[in-house]
Amino acid sequence: MKRGGYVYILTNTTNNVLYTGVTSELRNRVYKHKNKFFKKSFSVRYNLYKLVYYEFHLTIDEAIYREKQIKGGSRAKKLELINSMNPEFKDLFDTLGVD
Template sequence: MKGWMYILLCSNGSYYTGSTNDLNRRIIKHQAGLGANHTKKYLPVELIYFEEFDRVQDAFYREKQVQGWSRAKKEALINGFSDELKRLAKCLNETSHEKWRKE
């Protein structure tokens, strides 16, 4: 069964990331206030990005991945900025090999 990972822009400017096996039906539910608690509070919502998968499980996995991303990284994905997405994906925390190599 096909699946979709999607990103909505909420009326307060926040993003909501979800997944479904019926994208049109799910967007209609969000707009009617029958979706997630977050989208209920910030209607209307606008579908601004989606990815289609052959299996709904893959869409769910992708949803969880993208939910953990920063706003900047989500915006790079939404806008198709693959170079920026790669740059933002690099780990530069205290244990990063990139950080230690530069010192």
């Protein structure tokens, strides 16, 4: 995988809860979400392990800025982003390369 930063959106099996995060190592971070590494986290509480959207930024600072934009947007805007990349809400984890 490229260096820089990633913004990503996770959801649960029914696609009714969305979580937006940022990381420099997307595959590793999503793996940790899937394996409940963050025991008391929002993602564990709501069973969010399905990666449905991500975007790459050249720097982590750009990714953090974008994460704030997405988090500040409406649910409809988040769904629009997801639908632009992944209209079937498939788990994209297995499509990721190695960090």
